[in-house]
Amino acid sequence: MILQKTQRRPGPQGGIRDTNRKERLRALGDAALRLFLERGLDPVTIDDITQEAGVAKGSFYRYFDDKAALLESLLRPVRDEVLGALATCARALGKARDAEAMFDAYRALGAVLAGAVLTHAGVVRLYLQENRGAPTGTRQQLATLSDEISRSAILVARKGHTHGLLRKVHPAVSALTVVGAVERLLLAVLRGEEVGNPLEIPQALTSIILEGLRVPATSAR
Amino acid sequence: MILQKTQRRPGPQGGIRDTNRKERLRALGDAALRLFLERGLDPVTIDDITQEAGVAKGSFYRYFDDKAALLESLLRPVRDEVLGALATCARALGKARDAEAMFDAYRALGAVLAGAVLTHAGVVRLYLQENRGAPTGTRQQLATLSDEISRSAILVARKGHTHGLLRKVHPAVSALTVVGAVERLLLAVLRGEEVGNPLEIPQALTSIILEGLRVPATSAR
């Protein structure tokens, strides 16, 4: 785990210093996120970020080693939440004794992820925009997260498969189909593209996925 | 349409100059594609490309105005093929009189796209990696193509919907679900990720999509 550069700083918890630090951290993070979303990771310079945040360049380096460290600080909470939810789902699936319990686990996963999307809309959108790019430099950690998510999703799908819940296709195909569909739709919503009532999408998507992935109840065609 | 910088050059069709030009164009394109895939668009410099291609820097500018122009030359054939196939599919759907004819149109679209993927694997993979990034600078044209594809896909889905072929969800949801799933799976295959036998994927994906999107034949759950 990378050490935060803001550890072991003087002053009391709620003191002036502490408050200032938090404010600057927030300003830098906000500014960077705004610029990353608008222009992409690479073209945004440290000067751009500090100017947008209304802070001197030198101050940036007091808080972060470089652009990647700033991105890491934005990403960590989301990352923890998402990977945690996937792990929880995998655990619940392991314990599930019947199909209904498994559907519950999938539903719970969906709920947690939806919550994470709402509370971290900007970072999620950044992830969606950048995670497939070449895993170089600043973008590496996004690619890594993407990998971890895919692996977890495949694991979760595999459990659904060995329990005879899902269609007989390679688990990676089931998993990546869902991941791909969800990510594309989510990106459309977060970008404000025209997709009808966003609140109906989870419902629509769920039924599409269920009908498409699970073993057909009746033998239709 | 942007004019190719290599128009109106002297020498006979198969002359030495003509041959050299084609060879250099190919070397630059190949080198750039390799580097773009490996490092992403922005971090690759003109110096990188010319060095990888074994060509002097000045020569680059004899053939292309800048990095974006090179990318455009790589992208154009693929772009034309894909958008053409989508347009053809939309036309066929317009003429279709029964459900079977419509499925044929969708199948034909799939076949053409599959062919394009095979003959332009590198460029397609580059598109998949970069198309969702911020539409800035060099990446703009990829974002534009992504837009055009999504719009076409929605158009195609809308026809399937008005003909009562597809589930009652917003056409954008149907379309983006498919686009997202296909793109994610394709990326996995082109990157050599473990997804089982690649040849079985189209079959699996088709049945998943059909079952998921179309109006259920029997009323199952």
Place this chain on the structure above:
DNA sequence: AGAAAGTGTGACCACTCAGTCATGATTTTG
């Protein structure tokens, strides 16, 4: 209060990169 520690600032430096251009070599033309 005064000393010590921490913090913000922006000028500055070394380096990178896109794009240019003078030069000499190669090809075409007549």
Place this chain on the structure above:
DNA sequence: CAAAATCATGACTGAGTGGTCACACTTTCT
């Protein structure tokens, strides 16, 4: 074959860019 046109080359330039640092200022500690 010789003049004219085109071409490849790589040194060079000017505009940034990442990262540093001396300095002045603020907060904390004793």
